Amino acid sequence: MTARKLSISVPPEVEATIKAAAAEEGKPVSAWLAEAAVEKAQIARLHAQGRAAARELVAEYESKHGKLPEESRQRVRQFIIKAGLLDNEP
Template identity: 85%
Template sequence: MTARKLSISVPPEVEATIKEAAAEEGKPVSAWLAEAAVEKAHAAALHAAGRAAARELVAEYETEHGSLPEESRSRARQFLIEAGLLDEEPWPAAG
């Protein structure tokens, strides 16, 4: 696998944290950052897939049973926000 060089800018305290973490794991900073980026990208993909699955489940339910009551939608949305599975973005209206 060929490696590509990237340049990033971070505040000094973040630089120190990165260097300390890489040293603790016995890795070069570039390898540590590459692994962190892959982990972050993977987590973002899982998050997006989870949100898509939740929307699909709601759509399937609503197709079979009609629109969810607003109170249920609000409770479900609050749960997903508290679980870290949904951002504070507005949810599309029912129907």
């Protein structure tokens, strides 16, 4: 596999954290960062899929039973926020 060079800028405390974590796992910093980036991308993809599934379920419910009551909609929203699938934004 060929590798491409990237240049990133991080605050000194983040640099120290990265280097310590890579050393703890016995990996070069570049390998550790690449793995962390892949993990972050996978998590973001799963969260997007979770949000899409939640929207689909609500739409399916509403197509059969009418608009979801606002109280129920807010409970669903709070559950999704607690599950880490959505930021607490309007």
